[in-house]
Amino acid sequence: MYSIFSVSTHRWELLMENLGVTVKRLSQTRWSAHYDDVKPVRASFEKLTSALEKLCNPKENVDTRGSAQMLLSAVCDFSFLCYLSFWCEVLQEVNITQKYLQTVGLTLEKCIVKLQGLKAFLADQRSEIVEKAICYATTTCKEMDISMERRGSVKLRKTMPGEKAKDAGFTLPEEMKSAMFEYLDRFHHELEIRSQAIEKILSMFAVIQPNSLVVATEKDIRNYTPKLTEIFDEFSNEDIFREIERLRRHLEADKISVEEAKKWTALQFLEFIVKWDYVTAALCPAVCPVGGFTPKICNLQTEITSDTLRAKDWHNHITEKPSMSMKKYLRRA
Known part of the structure; x- marks a missing residue:
């Protein structure tokens, strides 16, 4: 068009x-x-x-x-009008969802919630979407004097004694309903597959999600860490547990409430760690008497947010070598 x-x-x-x-x-x-x-x-x-x-x-x-x-x-055409109304309803919700998923700093939990909301819409409004499309097409065809007959050649089926005309096949509205229901079911299935993939990633990195870093119990943390250390074997379960405790102490010392910290993104936690020289303390234990601030969490967060950091030039706050990404900087350390 x-x-x-x-x-x-x-x-x-x-x-x-x-x-x-x-x-x-x-x-x-x-x-x-x-x-x-x-x-x-x-x-x-x-x-x-x-x-x-x-x-x-x-x-x-x-x-x-x-x-x-x-x-x-x-x-x-009746079929075109059906799909016009059908896709307008579906794509409106898809458009709202995809715009939200582009939000900077969005967590995986929020991505899953938004996708679940879209899935719920497709499931709950399934019949309403299709009926609304049929109604719109029928009304428009009548108002504009558009034929509602199927285009092209019509193959007549030989009927047997006792059969009715409707037994010979679907009418055009029935055929359109069947097609639209099939599209909705396929779309719902694809969303389910993608949601499961995101949930799997979230489960893998559960230990460094905001809720885990701030309020998870020791038992939960020790259950989460093996999923991560299976992939990143350079980290040990005990090191990660100790650093989460250290992070919580610093949050408390900085008078940051639990509710506020739970709303932070991975990038904000990384900024907080950098602000309080977790990296510097680990790199210079002789200078910093506190020592022991190994950058495990910092490295983990960097694995997820390094692209965002490079885009925002956050590495300039950490090192005087702008050409070196934070990820490489930490690994060299």
Whole structure:
């Protein structure tokens, strides 16, 4: 649709004159582009068809008339109208979710909660989405005098004595319902797979999640750490446990409440560790009499947030060598 109207300024001006809004280019990588493309068509469908009818005017050139007639025939269709309403409803929720997932510093727990919310929407509103799409398509077809018959050749099945006409196959609305239910179920299944993958990662790094660092019991911490040390064998369970205790003492000494610390991201914990020279104390035990501040947690947090740190140039606060990432700096230590 965008490709037809964007070919010439004449077509684009005609579109703006009738719709008042622009249609968007479809992107394969930006989910928001999918919703932005569907939304104006759903909201101004009658105005869009009016613009296409004007492009079918004999005064237009052959290419313009041919493109407009082809598109007009495609959109003035019961199946198209069903999917238009269907995807507008689904993509609106997807768009809200994907924008939230781009929030800087978002934790894995919040990602899972947001995905679970999207899954709940697909499960709870499953029937309503489909029924609303059928109702919208039926109403629009009646108002605009669009045929609700299936296009193309119809293969008639030979009926046996006692069979009714409906036994020969699905009607078009029934066929559309079946297809839309299948799409929703497939989408829900894909979300379930991705949620499980994120939960697996969260379970692996559970020991350094904000809630674990601040309020988890000793028993919980000792249950979490083996999952991490299986992957990162350079860390020991006891070292991680001692450093979590040390972190809690510093949080208490700095008068940071438990509730406040629970809201911190991994990056904020890393900043706090750097602020109180956990790394320096480990690198210079002879200078720092406290000593023993091994940068285990700092290294673990860096594994997750090193890209964010490089983007924000946080390594400039730690070392005078801007070209060296914090991750490499800690490993050299």
